[in-house]
Structure formats: C-alpha cells, structure tokens
Amino acid sequence: EAGVTQFPSHSVIEKGQTVTLRCDPISGHDNLYWYRRVMGKEIKFLLHFVKESKQDESGMPNNRFLAERTGGTYSTLKVQPAELEDSGVYFCASSPYYGANVLTFGAGSRLTVL
Amino acid sequence: SQQGEEDPQALSIQEGENATMNCSYKTSINNLQWYRQNSGRGLVHLILIRSNEREKHSGRLRVTLDTSKKSSSLLITASRAADTASYFCATAVLTGANNLFFGTGTRLTVIP
Numbered sequence: 558e559a560g561v562t563q564f565p566s567h568s569v570i571e572k573g574q575t576v577t578l579r580c581d582p583i584s585g586h587d588n589l590y591w592y593r594r595v596m597g598k599e600i601k602f603l604l605h606f607v608k609e610s611k612q613d614e615s616g617m618p619n620n621r622f623l624a625e626r627t628g629g630t631y632s633t634l635k636v637q638p639a640e641l642e643d644s645g646v647y648f649c650a651s652s653p654y655y656g657a658n659v660l661t662f663g664a665g666s667r668l669t670v671l
Numbered sequence: 672s673q674q675g676e677e678d679p680q681a682l683s684i685q686e687g688e689n690a691t692m693n694c695s696y697k698t699s700i701n702n703l704q705w706y707r708q709n710s711g712r713g714l715v716h717l718i719l720i721r722s723n724e725r726e727k728h729s730g731r732l733r734v735t736l737d738t739s740k741k742s743s744s745l746l747i748t749a750s751r752a753a754d755t756a757s758y759f760c761a762t763a764v765l766t767g768a769n770n771l772f773f774g775t776g777t778r779l780t781v782i783p
Contacts, residue, residue, distance in 0.1 A: 561713065592773070599675075600714075600759060600773035613770060648713065658702060658763060660771065662713035 559583065561663035563649050569669045575637040578666045582631070582651030588612075589632050590652075590660060591624060595645040603647075606632060607655055639670045675703075675760045675774035683780040690747040692777040694760030695740075701763050703736055704771070705745050708757045717745075717758075752783045 562581045570576050582589045591603040603622070604614040608629035617624070621640070626632040636643050646667050650660035675696040684690050694703070702721045706714040720727045720736045720743065727734045733746040747754055757778050761771040 590771075597775070599775045600761075602770050602772070605770065616770075650714075658719055659704065659716045660714075662706075662715070664711065664713045 561649055561651055561661050563647075563663035563666045565666055566664065567667040567669070569671065570639055571671050572641055573638045575635065576639055576668060578634045578636075578647050578649075578668070580632045580634070580649030580663060582649070583653075583661055586651035586653050586661075587629070588652040588655060588657065589626060590650040591632070591634055592648040592650065593645050594648065594665075595642070600648065603634075612655075636668070639668075641670050644668055644670045675762055675772060677758070677760060677774040677777040679777060680775065681778045681780070683782065684750055686750060686752055686781055686783050688750055690750050690754070690779055690781070692745045692758050692760075692779070694743045694745070694774055696743075696760075696762045696772070696774075697741065698764065700738075703734075703743050704761045704763070705732075705734060705743075706759045706761060706773075708759065708776070710756070714759065747779075750779075750781045752781050755779060755781045 564579045587608050589606040592600050594600045602616040605612045606626045609626050623635045646665040648665045650662045675694045678693045704719045705717045708714045718729045720734050731748045736743045757776040759773050759776045761773045
C-alpha cells in the first residue's frame with residue numbers, strides 16, 4: 558500500500574509569500590496529523606483531523622496557518638503570509654482510527670522562508 | 672510542557688558497538704514510543720512501551736521505561752552503519768495518538 562505522501566518535498570519562498578503544503582494520507586486513514594520541526598528543535602504537534610473535522614488545532618502557531626481537509630481525504634496546510642520563523646520541516650502523519658497509537662509519517666515538506 | 676528530551680543530542684560509535692539513547696519527559700503518560708528518521712525521510716515507528724511495562728524487546732532494540740523517574744532508554748545492540756539516523760522518543764498522554772509529544776532527537780552515527 559502507498560504510504561503517506563507529501564508535496565512539495567522542498568519549497569523556498571520569500572517572506573510575505575504564500576505556500577501550500579499537501580498531504581495524502583494512507584487510503585482509509587481517518588486520522589491525519591500535521592507536525593513541524595524547526596531547525597534543531599523538537600517536533601511539535603500542529604493539528605489533528607478526524608475525517609474532515611478538526612479534532613484538535615491547539616498547536617497551530619497563529620492565524621497565518623490554515624489547514625483544510627475537504628472530503629476527508631488529502632489535507633493542505635497554507636501559510637499566508639510566510640515569515641522567517643516558519644522555516645522548518647512540516648510532517649504529516651496518519652492513523653487508521655481514533656485511538657490508534659502508532660502514526661505513519663510522510664517524508665516531510667521542507668519550507669525555507671528567505 | 673510535555674515534550675521529551677533526548678540525551679545525548681549526538682552519538683558516534685563504531686559498527687558492532689551498542690548505542691544507548693535516553694529520553695526524559697515531564698507528565699504522566701499512557702505510552703512512550705521511539706521513532707527513527709533517516710535523512711530526508713519520514714519518521715518510522717520502532718517500538719511502543721506502555722506505562723505499565725518496564726522493558727520491551729524487538730530484534731536488536733531494547734526499550735526500558737521508568738515511570739517513577741519519567742525516563743526511557745533505547746538500546747541498539749550490535750549497531751550497523753544502516754542504523755545511522757535520528758532517533759526520537761514520543762509520549763502519548765492518552766490512549767491513542769491523539770497528540771504525540773516528541774523530543775529534539777538524538778543523532779546517531781555508526782561508523783563502518
């Protein structure tokens with residue numbers, strides 16, 4: 558089965574621009590998570606979808622970040638406008654059901670804001 | 672905050688040696704997990720230990736958990752060059768990975 562795929566693998570943008578990251582979870586996985594790792598720091602939780610609903614978005618840093626999961630399949634994470642401190646690697650993960658302990662991660666999208 | 676902290680931040684060993692990484696966390700947990708990340712790839716789940724377990728084995732991996740000290744260790748025996756990666760511990764407060772709290776990771780380099 559295909560794993561969690563993320564696109565793009567690397568994006569370089571200027572401060573103030575907009576970037577949209579996409580995540581395709583494993584087919585049939587209702588739970589989708591976004592995490593972020595800023596250089597050298599811990600991997601931090603951003604938010605959790607159950608199907609198309611936001612279950613927990615307590616980790617979203619501010620209102621420049623918008624996550625969607627229309628139809629409960631793939632998800633997008635938009636950063637608008639991007640700031641320098643948004644640079645990092647954005648990971649997406651999925652799990653088959655609410656309460657599953659183990660997550661399957663994608664390779665991540667590296668965002669560089671200049 | 673709940674985040675774990677791995678120790679050491681970086682570890683370099685010769686192939687065949689054992690590698691030990693430690694993780695400390697701050698609050699009560701349901702389970703603790705270890706993940707590996709190879710360069711440019713996603714995190715791969717290695718092993719999960721529940722709060723009522725003290726030790727668990729999986730192949731060359733041995734994980735211990737001391738809930739009184741809020742700490743865990745990951746031992747990789749007979750290391751191989753392919754074990755070179757970053758290793759992260761992650762804690763789950765509730766049953767189910769509703770929200771995993773990760774540490775900063777240990778970068779392991781195994782020299783052939």
